[in-house]
Amino acid sequence: MATEYWMQGPVAGIPALLQPVAHALLQARAEINALMNGFPEDRLWEQPAGVAAPGFHLQHLRGVLDRLFTYARGEFLSPQQLEELAAEGKPAATATVLLEAFSQQVDKALAQLSQTDPATLNDFRGVGRKQLPSTVQGLLFHAAEHTMRHTGQLLVTVRILGSS
Numbered sequence: 001m002a003t004e005y006w007m008q009g010p011v012a013g014i015p016a017l018l019q020p021v022a023h024a025l026l027q028a029r030a031e032i033n034a035l036m037n038g039f040p041e042d043r044l045w046e047q048p049a050g051v052a053a054p055g056f057h058l059q060h061l062r063g064v065l066d067r068l069f070t071y072a073r074g075e076f077l078s079p080q081q082l083e084e085l086a087a088e089g090k091p092a093a094t095a096t097v098l099l100e101a102f103s104q105q106v107d108k109a110l111a112q113l114s115q116t117d118p119a120t121l122n123d124f125r126g127v128g129r130k131q132l133p134s135t136v137q138g139l140l141f142h143a144a145e146h147t148m149r150h151t152g153q154l155l156v157t158v159r160i161l162g163s164s
Contacts, residue, residue, distance in 0.1 A: 002030075004023075004027055005022075005023040005024075005026045005027045005030070006019075006020070006023040006024075006027070011023065011026065011110070013114040014110065014113050014114055015113070015114075015116060015117075015118045016118075017118045017121060017137075018113045018116060018118070018140060020141070020144065021109075021113060021140050021141060021143065021144040022110055022113055024144035024145070024147060024148050025065075025106045025109055025110065025143075025144060025147060026106070026110075027148075028061070028106075028147045028148055028151040029102065029103055029106045031151055031155070032058075032061070032099070032102065032151055032154065033099060033103070035154065035155055035158055036054075036058075036095055036099055036158070039054065039095055039158060039162075041094060041095060043161045044091070044094070044095050045091045046161055048157065048160045048161055049160075051153070051157055052089070052153065052157065053089070053157070054095075054154055054157055054158055054161070055089075055091060055093075055095070055098060056088060056089040057150050057153060057154040057157070058095065058098035058099065058101075058102055058154070059087075059088045059089065059092075059093075059098060060088050060089075060150055061102050061105075061147060061150050061151070061154075062098070062101045062102040062104075062105045063081075063084055063085060063088055064143065064146055064147070064150075065102075065105045065106070065108075065109050065143055065147060066081060066084075066105055066108075067081060067085070068139050068140070068142060068143040068146070069108070069109050069112050069139070069140070069143060071125050071126070071127050071128075071134070071139050072112070072116075072125060072136050072139040072140050072143075073112070074123075074125055109143070113140070116136065116140070120136050121135065121136050121137035121140075122135050122136070122137060123135060123136050125138070125139055127139070
């Protein structure tokens with residue numbers, strides 16, 4: 001097994017306080033790509049025992065990174081982001097397309113992390129229409145945590161589908 005990202009040292013260009021976020025996103029991308037290699041396309045939207053389909057997780061992983069990083073910039077979601085949120089879970093793309101979209105979103109997230117001033121980490125950021133309270137740090141770390149949560153759920157679902 002390859003050395004996990006958090007044990008490979010700092011990710012170039014990422015502030016020290018944001019290294020855990022970068023490590024988690026890179027780890028998730030590597031694990032997801034390895035997991036989905038050779039996954040049968042006809043099972044992408046199956047929901048064993050009623051759990052979320054692999055396709056949903058791939059859509060959601062990209063979308064949640066986009067949304068949480070938007071909030072971390074202090075921005076509201078665009079109409080396109082809201083449409084994409086409403087479409088999550090609806091079969092709309094192949095695994096290859098979904099994996100590429102997630103990979104590109106990780107790259108965008110890493111670029112944003114590299115530009116994030118650590119002095120802003122405790123700055124207030126409102127979430128959603130209600131502007132629920134969070135901070136830049138809270139949003140970025142939740143993005144990493146949420147990404148790993150769905151990576152684990154995807155791993156289990158794909159294994160179940162592969163054994164049935």
